[in-house]
Amino acid sequence: MISLDCGGRRLDLRRPAIMGILNITPDSFSDGGIFLACADAIAHALQMVEEGADIIDVGGESTRPGAQPVSAQQEMDRVLPVIEALHRQISIPISIDTSKPEVMRSAVAAGAGFINDVRALQEQDALQTAASLQVPVCLMHMQGEPRTMQAQPQYKNVVQDIAEYLQARLQAARTAGVDVAKLIVDPGFGFGKSLEHNLELLRGLKELKRLGAPILAGLSRKSMIGKALGLPVERRLHASVALALMAVHNGADIIRVHDVGPTAEALRMWAAVYPKN
Numbered sequence: 319m320i321s322l323d324c325g326g327r328r329l330d331l332r333r334p335a336i337m338g339i340l341n342i343t344p345d346s347f348s349d350g351g352i353f354l355a356c357a358d359a360i361a362h363a364l365q366m367v368e369e370g371a372d373i374i375d376v377g378g379e380s381t382r383p384g385a386q387p388v389s390a391q392q393e394m395d396r397v398l399p400v401i402e403a404l405h406r407q408i409s410i411p412i413s414i415d416t417s418k419p420e421v422m423r424s425a426v427a428a429g430a431g432f433i434n435d436v437r438a439l440q441e442q443d444a445l446q447t448a449a450s451l452q453v454p455v456c457l458m459h460m461q462g463e464p465r466t467m468q469a470q471p472q473y474k475n476v477v478q479d480i481a482e483y484l485q486a487r488l489q490a491a492r493t494a495g496v497d498v499a500k501l502i503v504d505p506g507f508g509f510g511k512s513l514e515h516n517l518e519l520l521r522g523l524k525e526l527k528r529l530g531a532p533i534l535a536g537l538s539r540k541s542m543i544g545k546a547l548g549l550p551v552e553r554r555l556h557a558s559v560a561l562a563l564m565a566v567h568n569g570a571d572i573i574r575v576h577d578v579g580p581t582a583e584a585l586r587m588w589a590a591v592y593p594k595n
Contacts, residue, residue: 322454322500322532324411325431329373329454331532333594334566334585337373337413337434337574338366339538342396343380359400360407367408370582373432374408375574376401376425377415381436381509390418397421398428405429413456419447426451434534436460436509438487439494449495456502456534456572457487461510471510477522480505484529502572504534513545520561523568535565536574559584 322329329335342359363374378396379388393416404412405428413432414425418441422433431453438457439445448455459480461471473479484503492498505526507516526533543549543557555577562573562581566588575581 322411322432322502324373324413325426325429325453327409327411327431329411329432329572331571333589334570335372335572336370336578336582336585337375337534337536337572338363338369338371338578339574339576340366340374340376340400341380342376342378342400356399356403360403363400363404364407366578367410369579371410371578373411373413373572374404375413375415375432375434376404376430377434378421379416390420393418393421394424398424401425401428401430417441417444419443422447422451426453432456434458434504436506438484439491439496440487445490445494445496448491452497452500454500454502455491455496456504457484457491458504458534459483459506459509471512471515473515476511476515476518477525480519481526481529484526484531488529488531502532502534503529504536504574507535507537508540508542513542516540516542517546520564520568523565523570527569532571533569534572534574535562535570537561537565538575538577555580563588 320332340359340363366374376397378393401412411431412429413434414422414430415434416422417435417437433448433453433455436458439448488501491501503526505519538558539551539554543554547557558577559580562575563584565573
């Protein structure tokens, strides 16, 4: 796959693409509350575009461990003004990070061209909504729910179990009428996984290529870094960049990050050393 058509805007996958994270939430684990004001959110998105983002992922509900759910209306109140403004100001695709069908519909109408769903279209009417909207959809693996997912996650074989789950969700999406060329998978680093699960998953990421869909990986600033290195969230930049490179080396097509500039520089250097044929 060379590129994705994101509502008329192209996401080039001939090289690893960078998805810049824009959390419009009061309680996200890393940047909660920083970009709640519409003007602040827009300014940060523009900065990420300047630093090399290929797509901006806008979310209005935190999915950190222990996070409390918000209503669809709250979510839309947070994200729609930002999406509408960004659609006028930037030329790269905009993603909506949501599991709610009504938010998906409103966000795409406002200018989003990509759906990033941590629940892999399992909410009621989500499959039919995604099929009708005809934009790319990322299906993520999560064991449990955000409030409880880190309690005691267990797997027989973490890579195989996740591959089987994602295969089933890909099939469900195809059956519902989602274009196979518009499906992306995300193994869900940190979503119902221990440190060892995350490390094993990263080592075995290449095995997910057999699913036949582009792979999105989100490792930026996650708690696995804190557990492995004893670092607080504000000191996880270097490890996040290292994990992004490892994910690309192991087959990731899209990297979801907070720190776009440093990641873009690292990936450009990577491409200079390992140019694609």
